[in-house]
Amino acid sequence: EPEVTQTPSHQVTQMGQEVILRCVPISNHLYFYWYRQILGQKVEFLVSFYNNEISEKSEIFDDQFSVERPDGSNFTLKIRSTKLEDSAMYFCASSEGQGSFYGYTFGSGTRLTVV
Amino acid sequence: AQTVTQSQPEMSVQEAETVTLSCTYDTSESDYYLFWYKQPPSRQMILVIRQEAYKQQNATENRFSVNFQKAAKSFSLKISDSQLGDAAMYFCADTGANSKLTFGKGITLSVRP
Numbered sequence: 413e414p415e416v417t418q419t420p421s422h423q424v425t426q427m428g429q430e431v432i433l434r435c436v437p438i439s440n441h442l443y444f445y446w447y448r449q450i451l452g453q454k455v456e457f458l459v460s461f462y463n464n465e466i467s468e469k470s471e472i473f474d475d476q477f478s479v480e481r482p483d484g485s486n487f488t489l490k491i492r493s494t495k496l497e498d499s500a501m502y503f504c505a506s507s508e509g510q511g512s513f514y515g516y517t518f519g520s521g522t523r524l525t526v527v
Numbered sequence: 528a529q530t531v532t533q534s535q536p537e538m539s540v541q542e543a544e545t546v547t548l549s550c551t552y553d554t555s556e557s558d559y560y561l562f563w564y565k566q567p568p569s570r571q572m573i574l575v576i577r578q579e580a581y582k583q584q585n586a587t588e589n590r591f592s593v594n595f596q597k598a599a600k601s602f603s604l605k606i607s608d609s610q611l612g613d614a615a616m617y618f619c620a621d622t623g624a625n626s627k628l629t630f631g632k633g634i635t636l637s638v639r640p
Binding site: 447454456460468470501503510512518519520521523 | 569570573629630632633
């Protein structure tokens with residue numbers, strides 16, 4: 413069964429450093445998402461991406477965050493200057509069409525630890 | 528704004544018994560979808576079941592079924608014949624026209640052997 417692949421599975425970074433989280437969505441999927449889950453809390457929407465542009469973003473997704481699909485297969489989330497509160501599990505998801513109807517496939521997540 | 532409420536932080540069930548996890552939601556959308564996701568200790572998000580709001584028939588997937596009460600905005604998950612592998616965090620979520628998933632806080636289900 414096709415999978416959404418996320419790398420790395422765990423990343424530790426120093427506060428103020430830039431990090432790039434990588435995702436390879438399912439090949440025929442057109443809609444891409446990033447979600448965040450702070451330990452012990454609920455999963456929160458960050459951003460959705462379609463047709464090479466952001467279609468929606470949440471209040472969390474401020475200027476420190478950016479997304480990119482640089483080569484037609486990878487979908488990346490960049491955090492420019494990490495803060496302690498960015499420590500969380502980050503999930504990538506993709507969908508063949510409008511997610512509501514087609515459903516979403518999530519990756520296994522990247523655990524980001526900011527020290 | 529969409530909100531999803533899971534008021535029970537944790538539940539426990541005896542192996543082979545049935546358990547129901549509660550969820551309520553609040554949406555202004557006329558067309559929306561509801562989901563239950565399972566998150567085992569590996570923390571991967573696994574789709575358990577999905578319900579389309581315009582369908583009156585409750586969705587079922589093997590041992591998993593939902594009780595969808597549209598007027599009450601309630602969407603509970605029933606797990607029959609509970610197995611040890613069902614132990615996990617369960618999240619209720621909804622989505623409207625914008626395709627953004629809104630999750631509840633989750634419930635931790637433990638299964639007693």
